[in-house]
Amino acid sequence: MIKVLFFASYREKLGVDSLELDQMPANLSALRELLSAKGADWQEVVNDARTLVALNQSMTRKDFELSDGDEVAFFPPVTGG
């Protein structure tokens, strides 16, 4: 099982802050495909060039393998401070 989180405008756009996937996509690319299949909004959010991705609460710009229990977050560019 993996956990997927969405924040800020993405959370609002999808109406989802968190979901748990029983299917285990092999890696980030596979996860993106799986989520894109859920609709146009989903496709935009997970594939936007500006979208930031965090694996287990660390940002990463590379593809990565997924393991049981992983937490993946998709969010727009950050605007704190």
Next chain:
Amino acid sequence: MIKVLFFASYREKLGVDSLELDQMPANLSALRELLSAKGADWQEVVNDARTLVALNQSMTRKDFELSDGDEVAFFPPVTGG
């Protein structure tokens, strides 16, 4: 009359913090000559390449004409802050 001030290590070296000159040197160069004549310590202080000069409480790196009532200060590089 002009007033001449010395600060910090220069004040201590010369044992003088302030003096009034009844003679009116025409400009800074003439003032330097006049003070240099007072001894080796004076010569060092007023001619040291690092010495800063202020005319009427504004630092200047140029020669200047002197007028009655002017205040000229000689001091070492500043070290506040």
Next chain:
Amino acid sequence: MISIQQEDFDPGYEQDQLSQSTGTGAVVTFSGLVRDENLGDDVGGLYLEHYPGMTEKALQEIIEEAAERWPLQAIKVIHRVGQLHPGDRIVFVGVASAHRKAAFEICEFVMDYLKTRAPFWKKETTPEGDRWVDARESDDVAAKRWNQE
């Protein structure tokens, strides 16, 4: 060292805490405040969302990187979340070091990285409605300069 909180904080108290070592010669602080205007529109309020857990971790990593680059003596980072209003404090970064150059650089570095790497998002209330604040390219530029040194 790091605090994510809804409540306000006291910059004076934080600054005193950073000035406790007699080896410290310089304390630099940055406080970010909610402005009543952004991009030409009145701002009536600001809602700050974050990613609990990751926020602390991201800030911790930024501080560790700063400590590797500069002689850091003490640091405090506070970021508020939730509903804020014009004039409210949002963020505080306070840095203590032996000398001023390092203290300034650390404080700027932490703010630049926080602005681009810590998972906070601002939503503004304006007369035209609520809107998520867009990331600013100038923040990316500011963060990137630290890679070139």
Next chain:
Amino acid sequence: MISIQQEDFDPGYEQDQLSQSTGTGAVVTFSGLVRDENLGDDVGGLYLEHYPGMTEKALQEIIEEAAERWPLQAIKVIHRVGQLHPGDRIVFVGVASAHRKAAFEICEFVMDYLKTRAPFWKKETTPEGDRWVDARESDDVAAKRWNQE
């Protein structure tokens, strides 16, 4: 805006005063403290001499130059004189501006210019006796960078 004084000051109070406008988005402060060590020697105390009258004028000129270069909203400069001890505050520069880049730059600019243009001199007490602190070339370098922009 400028205060030359023997007594201590309260950075928290000063910071609050700088944060009064709702157009202010960034407050940066620098506090300089007496260190217990300099150039490898223990420092037991620090005596600060200045040039009354010129000091205020020099700081005023520095602030005016900063206000010409950046969108400065509020500034406070405090410098202590007389006998100080390790841990004591020496100097405070607090700056308010709409955005952080300007606030950081103004604060650094004012400190760099203060260090090279304001008539203060430090005398240290060390186990080897009292000594006037030498000007540091790094301070000249820091001040000169503002001419190149």
